Amino acid sequence: MTGRRVVDLAHPVVEGMITYPGIPGPALGSHLSFADSRAIYAPGTEFSIGTIAMAANTGTYLDTPAHRYDGGDDLSVVPLARMVDLDGLVVRAHGVPSVGPEVLDGLDVRGRAVLVDTGHSRHWGTEAYAVDHPSLSTALAERLVALGATLVGIDSLNIDATRGGERPVHSALLAAGIPVVEHLRGLGDLPDAGFRFSAAPPAVVGMATFTVRAFAVVG
Template sequence: MRRLIELSHRITEGMVTYPGVPTPRLGVHLSREDSREVYAPGTEFHIGSIELVANTGTYLDTPHHRYPDGPDLAGVPLEAIADLPGLVVRAEGLPSVGPERFAGLDVRGRAVLVHTGWDRHFGTEEYFHGHPYLEPDAARWLAEQGAALVGIDSLNIDDTPPRGERPAHTVLLGAGIPIVEHMTGLAALPDEGFRFHAAPPMVAGMGTFPVRAYAVVGG
């Protein structure tokens, strides 16, 4: 049976994705009531508006996020972020994820999704403190082995001390490997045998943006 599995957090008014990042503001450009003055009798529409920072909810990092000359949202090819063969690496309960978790796995050309279970804290203060992350050696291994994309269900793929170097971002994005952060629902996925999708709008000049990440299992 073919199934679609949701892997994104819902974006809502005032939600906090990362400490210090402004929260989304939802508004109305044209209300249904006002639209009645624009359209024929019996015809009405709602046109909403949203103001948000690109790093909101579940989002994609492109190389341009880290490197000024790297491909941006409009420059990353669709085949790099959609319809990828997926692989889940289980790392629940670990403070960090080292290269040993990937031993023996064929990651070349695959979306490698790191399941830490930290998404259970999303929307709480606990989500921001002591989160699991990808160790630098693991990021280097994934880049060397040709992973197509790397995702994680945690606050950040890197450890997040103030003014940190962010080595996983540096290595993966430097190798042209997109990153998806703040994922959810990875527990529902099989370890492999699914296709992964995380395509944002083609916004020129921006390096990150929310995505509707999902997996197609079976069929």
């Protein structure tokens, strides 16, 4: 397809990386090395099987209702139709600590993935990423629910402010069955509209959140 472009919106998962303060980084290992596989397979045939131990909230990840609500839909229940091949929309809010509902003025968000570009992903991997990070206001979350957004994402540490213990944005969106994607990157490489967004985690029964390879197809 002429002009078709795929934009990677997920941070790579790296040994020991810290995604969120207090959550341990991933540990990569090996179940079967190329060297050890030589004793199992025919000469010249080698395989490698790796292992990884990590928290579900690692890198760029998607939250389902079960992340906030006991008994809510988990990764195995939320339909793929709410996570992949979605009509995408980017709203720009650089330098705004708490993004308000006015960013949606004049926009049709029904059935769309709404991605909030705060520019904060430029701090990824530094101490500044966890300090005074931008987030969505409760009013914006409520408006996204009322207007029928299908998925909401942000390129920041958390879609909620994290100074206190309340999480009103997660509460409102996940109560409405709207998946949340956090720690996006590359939103500045997307147009405001005219792309398809996908962020599908594995269907793990009983798990509420998992790392995704989020991406957009433009054109």
